[in-house]
Amino acid sequence: MRRCILLLMLFSFVAPLAADGLDEYKEDADNLYRTGSGAEEGAFTAISTSMLGWGIGLSLGIAILASVLHQSSSSHAHTTTSSTTGQ
């Protein structure tokens, strides 16, 4: 019975360590390629913030222009129709 409990405790200790070991290996492997990524992302974000602002501004501008053009063409069609029918 004691041997069973001992084996169980040993397994419960080894299993998370093994998982941690794999995680650590993966992290080490990642770090070979990714160390410095915090600084890289910080710099990228600083530049892209302005681009995001421009992108949103441009999208809004296009949407407003499209809306104005649509309204303008609708009112023009109405005027043309009334001029041809109302004699």
Added chain:
Amino acid sequence: MARVLLLFFSLLSLFAYAHSTEPFCFFRPPKGWQRGEFPKSCRQVRVLFALPKSEGFQPSIGLAVEPVHVSLSEYLKKVREIHEKEKGSQWRALGKVHTAAGQAQLTQIDSPSEWGLVRMLQLILVKEEAVYVVTAAALKEEFSQFYKPFQEAFRSLTLTEDLFQVVDQMERRERLKEKREGVLALAEGGVLEALLKKAVWKEFAKEVDEASSELGSHWQFLALKEAQEEFLHRGGTMQPQKL
């Protein structure tokens, strides 16, 4: 002997499941700068503050946190390699800066963009298997206007396990804790959406707002966010549950 081994392995099992938590890290951004959006792909960036501008390059300052197992000098070597790979970019180390979180290294990167040459200062602090990078950016020709607020932001970089511990006045600290507990008392079965309209939340937010005049808007953001996350952790939900 068996009993000793049994005790030994049971204690080790407890340690195997132990988890560490990331400390709070914040800096004091320049007054009037607003929290901005940043690409979701930048998963290590925690926050960004930018000067509201209708056109042109937007000066900004942000924080990124990266888990590392290297020294500051090894990290700087990697960062230099990364920046120098960018066409037209120039990187150089400027020296040490003493911050509230400890001594950090300041570096400068000049990088071309559609708006002209962008100058970035990166403050790099390595502490307990994590690196904290504060990046301040502005057009090179305008940089002198922002040098002083950037320096103040760098020096204010703080690491803490307890956000209220950094509040200077004891009375204010106690009031903040009391108001926070008042919010968390409503967590069990509570709804976050409804909480934000209640007087108890507004009183807490007001207390945090007053403390932020000294600690800055980044600290304010963290204090409010932490309380909301703890509210959810203690049983609160985002929206009313449909029955």
